[in-house]
Amino acid sequence: GWDQRIVLSILALVFLLPPGFGIYMLITRRGSSVTLHQNGLIYRMGGKVFETTWDDILSLTESTACLIERKGGEGFALGENVEGYDEIAVKLKEETLKRLLPAARAQIDGGRNISFKGLQAEGKIPLGKALPDSLVGGGTFTVDAQGIALADDGAKMAWSDVTDFGVRLGEGRRERFQFFFIEDGKHTFQMNYGALPNAHVLLAICEEETRHLPLRP
DSSP states (O other): HHHHHHHHHHHHHHHHHHHHHHHHHHHTTTEEEEEEETTEEEEEETTTTEEEEEGGEEEEEESOOOOOOEEESOOEETTSTTTTTTHHHHOOOOOOHHHHHHHHHHHHHHHHOOOEEEEOSSSSSTTTGGOOGGGOOOEEEEESEEEEETTTTTEEEEEEGGOOOEEEEEEEESSSSEEEEEESSSSSEEEGGGTTTTHHHHHHHHHHTTSSOOOOO
């Protein structure tokens, strides 16, 4: 009868839930794990092992996955499916900022400029071709002791004219994203924060260069 069918269906669902959940976890996590140590990290995924020291990291892109580019040109991504991802992302940000910010500061103080280039789907940056449209940034910021320029159109902002900067929500092509922005009252430069390598370093430079300014709340 119908009563028996309903009972059997419920029992079958109860028995199938544990293995189904296990399969789901296996598919989503895919055996991914990260081991942090004093000098760097080891990332294991699908039988592959990626290892790097903090000093060997050339750039970090903060998005739905931490995209890491090493000085040798190799790169890999730590997805949110990794256990403890939030804590790992914070550690990555802290350790890379300790090393990348002084190096960038030395170049600027030495009279040179540095560039922050947004990832592009067709670019030569590792993992660039695999990036979904939602992470494509494009464009390049050039920073020196005088100010920040948007290389695409040549527009430049002097540090002394900056009125505000930071990260805010903005409209993408399909949804809302976090955008890095900086403005001087006349112009506003912005780029998708999740597609801007070393955006955390750029923010730190902006803070140092405008520390004496009365920024808007």
